[in-house]
Amino acid sequence: MENLALVTGGAKSGKSRFAEGLVRAMGAxxxxxxxxxxxxxxxxxxxxxxxxxxxxxxxxxxxxxxxxGALQRTDGRGPRLVDCLTLWLSNLMMQDLDIDAALADLSQTLKAQTSPVVMVTNEVGSGIVPDNALARAYRDSCGAMNQRIGAVVDRIDLVVCGHPLRVK
Structure with a gap:
């Protein structure tokens, strides 16, 4: 059983709907x-x-x-869908919190989960280079986050035009 999954794709690609289906299929x-x-x-x-x-x-x-904390409090209660990591990252950035420490904590928390976790994230690096420093920092942080979480999960799906492509 794949316990940890990451679903990525562009805006309005169908990634949330696909991730919801994965979680619903887990039964509980x-x-x-x-x-x-x-x-x-x-x-x-x-x-x-x-x-x-x-x-x-x-x-x-x-x-x-x-x-x-949310993952720890809900572990053992059923499959979870986190929607989405990129909004979480922007929330951290807007509060000027330590992104690297938060990602390290998330990686460790995910490894300790006993109930499945499906996470949604945006693929933001395929477009043009943003025209301002904050947007470039966000894009770069998203890419680093997706790589880091992608290394921890059992499964990665890329959703394009409503259709998933299994990556890992």
Whole structure:
């Protein structure tokens, strides 16, 4: 059984829907660990759309910063879906927290999980080079995070145009 999975792809590629299907197929009541915060009306609408897409039967844990704590508190209670790592990373950056330490903690926490974890992340490095330092730092941090978490997981899927491609 693959306990740790990473689902990546571009914006609106279908990665969340695919990841939800992986978690639902695991049988037990799924747990959704949400890293997004409804800081404006547009994000509130996005969150509502994700809730509607998931449908009933999910237990939701909202955790924008302490992802390791959320994983530890929910371990043993069923399969978890973390959506998404790139929002979590931006939350850390906006709070000026130590990204490298957070990624080291996440890697160790994932290795200790007994219940499955499926994580969604964005592939942000395939586009043009951003025109400002903050956006470039974010893109670079996303790439480093995805590589680091990709080394820990059992499975990686790239979703393109709604279709998954198994990478690992």
């Amino acid at each position: 009541q799924p747990i959704y660990i949400a890293t997004a915060e409804a800081l404006d009306e547009e994000m509130s609408h996005r969150i509502a759309a994700h809730l509607l897409q998931r449908g009933p039967g999910w237990h939701t844990v909202e955790e924008p910063l302490d992802l390791c």
